[in-house]
Amino acid sequence: MSTTRPVGRATRDAYGDVLVALGAQREDVVVLDADLSGSTRSGKFAAAYPERFFNVGICEANLVGVAAGLAGAGKTAFISSFSSFLLCKGFDQLRMAVAYPRENVKIIGTHGGITLGEDGASQMSIEDFALALGLPGVVVCHPADDASALQLLTQIAAADGPAYVRLGREKAPTIYGEGQSVELGRAEVLRGGDDLTIVANGMMLGLALDAAEQLAAQGVQARVIDVHTLRPLDEATLAAAARETGALVVVEEHLRVAGLGSVVAQAVVQHAPAPMRFVGLDGYAESGSPSALLAKYGLTCEAIVGAAQEVLAAKR
Amino acid sequence: MSPKLTQAECAEMCVRIRRHIIEMIHAAGSGHPGGSLSATELVTALYFHFLRQDPQHADAPDRDRFILSKGHGVPVQYAAMAERGYFPIADLTTLRHIDSRLEGHPVKGTLPGIEASTGALGQGLSIACGHALAGRLDGRDFITYCLLGDGEINEGQVWEAALFAAHQRLERLVAIVDANHIQLDGYTADILDTEPLVDKWRSFGWNVIEIDGNDLAQVFAAYEAAGANLGRPFCIIARTIKGKGVSFMENSVAWHGVAPDAEQTAAALAEIGEAR
Numbered sequence A: 001m002s003t004t005r006p007v008g009r010a011t012r013d014a015y016g017d018v019l020v021a022l023g024a025q026r027e028d029v030v031v032l033d034a035d036l037s038g039s040t041r042s043g044k045f046a047a048a049y050p051e052r053f054f055n056v057g058i059c060e061a062n063l064v065g066v067a068a069g070l071a072g073a074g075k076t077a078f079i080s081s082f083s084s085f086l087l088c089k090g091f092d093q094l095r096m097a098v099a100y101p102r103e104n105v106k107i108i109g110t111h112g113g114i115t116l117g118e119d120g121a122s123q124m125s126i127e128d129f130a131l132a133l134g135l136p137g138v139v140v141c142h143p144a145d146d147a148s149a150l151q152l153l154t155q156i157a158a159a160d161g162p163a164y165v166r167l168g169r170e171k172a173p174t175i176y177g178e179g180q181s182v183e184l185g186r187a188e189v190l191r192g193g194d195d196l197t198i199v200a201n202g203m204m205l206g207l208a209l210d211a212a213e214q215l216a217a218q219g220v221q222a223r224v225i226d227v228h229t230l231r232p233l234d235e236a237t238l239a240a241a242a243r244e245t246g247a248l249v250v251v252e253e254h255l256r257v258a259g260l261g262s263v264v265a266q267a268v269v270q271h272a273p274a275p276m277r278f279v280g281l282d283g284y285a286e287s288g289s290p291s292a293l294l295a296k297y298g299l300t301c302e303a304i305v306g307a308a309q310e311v312l313a314a315k316r
Numbered sequence B: 001m002s003p004k005l006t007q008a009e010c011a012e013m014c015v016r017i018r019r020h021i022i023e024m025i026h027a028a029g030s031g032h033p034g035g036s037l038s039a040t041e042l043v044t045a046l047y048f049h050f051l052r053q054d055p056q057h058a059d060a061p062d063r064d065r066f067i068l069s070k071g072h073g074v075p076v077q078y079a080a081m082a083e084r085g086y087f088p089i090a091d092l093t094t095l096r097h098i099d100s101r102l103e104g105h106p107v108k109g110t111l112p113g114i115e116a117s118t119g120a121l122g123q124g125l126s127i128a129c130g131h132a133l134a135g136r137l138d139g140r141d142f143i144t145y146c147l148l149g150d151g152e153i154n155e156g157q158v159w160e161a162a163l164f165a166a167h168q169r170l171e172r173l174v175a176i177v178d179a180n181h182i183q184l185d186g187y188t189a190d191i192l193d194t195e196p197l198v199d200k201w202r203s204f205g206w207n208v209i210e211i212d213g214n215d216l217a218q219v220f221a222a223y224e225a226a227g228a229n230l231g232r233p234f235c236i237i238a239r240t241i242k243g244k245g246v247s248f249m250e251n252s253v254a255w256h257g258v259a260p261d262a263e264q265t266a267a268a269l270a271e272i273g274e275a276r
């Protein structure tokens, strides 16, 4: 995806695997989907544990409500659909039936961002983190690749309480090496550097690492941090980065308001104010191939390098 | 300003429309052939006989409205619109490409005659109610047609709109349910059964007619009846075959949202044949 990095599976594929593993280990795990079980990969669980899988039909609001009831009765309920439909159509139910009573519902939105491509804007979630962050007490997570998705989803399953996870449709660039551990709530420094910090997550990390290499060729050492967990936010790692590098660029496949950029800026402003720039979306996208969309809507290596140069100038 | 094709001419047009559907989805490399092919007679009869719309004045206040609530079926609408002269036929193969006006799901503002942005299922009938209500407020006699899927009507909002339309006696509102028995993950009977459709819509206060939606004579008769304004909203339960016209796509869950490759495209076009 516009990066030269090797690509692995899509993060939604990790979801299917984690569900099947959980099904074997835990009787309390139930899975619900809204007529997208093939696409979300919850169908893998349905095939293995049909008696604990419920396809509610194209009814996202009811999906959330039923899951809340199951969780209230002691189940651990995973629900999946496209992230746009889950968050947008299920929002009031997520608010009243899941977040407020703190039910153990794991909200898994696949096909996040604009890289779902040709289906176009109606299916794309560019506001899902804004909505999920608007649900107090809900963990908010966005894994970048197969390895980190497997670990983070497993940890989310083990922790009690509601969580939202955005997964992707496209094969994701490989970010984490074999055996590298990833921890929910701990930002991962992927590359060292003291001139500035690039914060990113999900599909944007490959581009962020590419940008860091280009900057290195110009003699600028960028630290790259994966903030896969937007809540609870690893403020310590971000504060240290702000203090030590004095400038930050945040990159996200989401609206530039009310997402990763906003939560990182809040942390930086409180702990170690520093100039920041934000690379993200400003509106609805359209149909097109994922790479053409990233280019047209400004989610590119060049845009990150440009923002880095700007923020470096502001720092001086 | 409708060209008013005869039934026989519409049948020929359906052949052209089906060819476009296959060709454009193949060119896009993704899209939804099954639900586009099932609705071909329903949409073609509208655009070429019943819908009072002028492509040159697609925003005329008195125009009939067509809202495709099951937005993933938009290839059939684009094909009909291109043949009706809303935009060049050559544009059809730009479907789903970057910078094309032919979005993967309908987007209001991209093309004249697209009345609503749909694709998140369940919303079109409410918007159609709004148009019908505005028509009554303004004393206009246009008809608002809304095409829904029998899977799509899983969504609760559809039934809120159905209640509202009947309560408001929106007699110039026509809902067409493309009842092809299949949704995304499987048969509607297995995923979430919406039958008995006729009883449901009738009990919600609608006039209901049940037809074979791939039979043009029955489709024509249904639209004639729907235009009679009998004091209630009108629902056409159109029994159709998903993938109609291409044997290997017919009644197949697998062909809901997959593009045919070159070989499959050639085979499909051979089966559909050429318009005379």
Ligand SMILES: Cc1ncc(C[n+]2csc(CCOP(=O)(O)OP(=O)(O)O)c2C)c(N)n1
Binding pocket: A034, A035, A036, A058, A060, A085, A089, B032, B034, B035, B036, B038, B070, B072, B073, B119, B120, B121, B122, B148, B149, B150, B151, B152, B153, B178, B180, B182, B183, B184, B242, B256
């Ligand atoms: C709110 C929402 N949920 C899920 C989807 C994904 N989706 C696209 S098409 C489809 C099935 C639609 O079935 P039906 O309405 O019967 O359409 P048809 O068989 O006529 O193609 C689903 C679930 C969607 N587009 N919108």
